[in-house]
Amino acid sequence: MFNARTRRATVAGAATLALLGVGTSAYAGGGHLPLLDRTAKGVLDVHGGAMREAGDQTKIIDSSVKKGPAKNVILIIGDGMGDSEITIARNYLLGAGKAFKGIDALPMTGQMTHYSVRKNDGLPDYDPDSAATGTNWATGTKTYDNAISVDRHGKPQKTLLELAKASGMATGNVSTAEIEDATPAVLVSHISARSCYGPVKTSTTCASEAKENGGLGSIAEQMLDTRPDVTMGGGSATFDEVAKAGKWSGKTLAQQAKDRGYQYLTDKSQLAGVKSADQKAPLMALFSKNNMPVKFAPSTTAQGTLPPAEKCQTNPEFSSVPTLKEMTDKSIGLLTKNAASKKNGFFLQIESASIDKQDHAANACGQIGETAQLDDAVQSALNFAKADGNTIVIVTADHAHTSQIVDGATPGLNTQLTTADNAPMVVAYGTSAAGGSQQHTGSQLRVAGYGPGAANLVGLIDQTDLFRIMGESVDHRAKK
Secondary structure, X not given: OOOHHHHHHHHHHHHHHHHHOOOHHHHHOOOOOOOOOOOOOOOOOOOOOXXXXXXXXXXXXXXXXXXXXXXXXXXXXXXXXXXXXXXXXXXXXXXXXXXXXXXXXXXXXXXXXXOEEOOOOOOEEOOOOHHXXXXXXXXXXXXXXXXXXXXXXXXXXXXXXXXXXXXXXXXXXXXXXXXXXXXXXXXXXXXXXOOOOOHHHHHHHOHHHOHHHOOOOOHHHHHHHHOOOEEEEEOOOHHHOEOOOOOOOOOEHHHHHHHOOOEEEXXXXXXXXXXXXXXXXXXXXXXXXXXXXOOEOOOOOEEOOOOOOEOOOEOHHHHHOOOHHHXXXXXXXXXXXXXXXXXXXXXXXXXXXXXXXXXXXXXXXXXXXXXHHHHHHHHHHHHHXXXXXXXXXXXXXXXXXXXXXXXXXXXXXXXXEEXXXXXXXXXXXXXXXXXXXXXXXOOOEEEEXXXXXXXXXXXXXXXXXXXXXXXXXXXXXXXO
16 A cells, blocks of 8 residues: 555655665666765765765665676676775876765675695785786686686696687677786786787797797787787787797788778777677777886876875877777777677777886876776676666676874885865875885685676675686576
């Protein structure tokens, strides 16, 4: 019976949802799952003003649970994006009480361990690198630092992208790094050392795996063999190297790509002209010789003292390449038009790589800009997933990093920024001296998701669980 009490409860519930930025259609059996608005609800220094929740969350979380498997899988990786890096970027770009519209909007959130194992004895290595951590989710197998999708004994492990292709799905691999770098490489190659980008390095560092010695070849050569439908990033310098064995011996990898039917692009202006990408004509778009330029120019650091507060400035080179959002939008657009995707869905990995690289360089502004790039990409993925209704979006990091918000100058490297709150924020780096490379850290990571199967991310999981969670969608296609 719809009495006055029921009506008051319904109106109150709708008001709560409105405050949270969640549409009531989710409660009426609509196709769209809710997203969260975690912005503080009032003035920060007034009682209750900093609260991010407007009431009981039970119904919102309950309505976010949708059983898998999903048809489409989008994995978004912030390289080196630990909780500290997220907080620094949020404080600077938006303010302490604000929330990212992508990263912070995902309704299913958990924590994730990400250790690697030692090659000689299999014991845990608590502070891993991007090769081992990428192998964790790409294959479900723990391995040693430096290894790309092989176990600690050197045996190749099937990757999610390879399995997705085998099950009839369309596939994509996008990064702001060199596309041969660890995170994109774990999906498309199997090699003992992450540095073996092309034939030149592989002949010396990974000699037994070189093509001329009967091996699978370098990361770039294996990438051409694996043949994702869409590949975008930097790293064209490696494709200028010449193959030393096989059908394309004596030709550059770029020439090989063209001979094998790839749409091979190296300029941002060419991307708009790409209308389709599939196994007949896959896209290989490499927009820079090495890593792609970052959004913000370097900030000031001082050893043992506090420099004046500053604002981040735009890097003039950034406009020469597409943004991560533009690459995300283009990839999703191409994959959804793909005939394989229409039948079996798609698997797409997207990486904002230089959060890590700028953290290594103790560059607070650099890492903030690349976290902003990631959030823009997440928003694009969520917009697609909301409209599609059958896509899981997972957002996480490969490992934690070294930047810390502190109260004043430390003995290490210090940067002071004026945030969106017009307040000073000190960011410190203390794991390497000036001019050195700051270290990764071993802290557990945030993992969050939206869509069918995302409830499996809640609580504490391990990075290898991502292989299982995403693999359910891949297996479902294979069993059809």
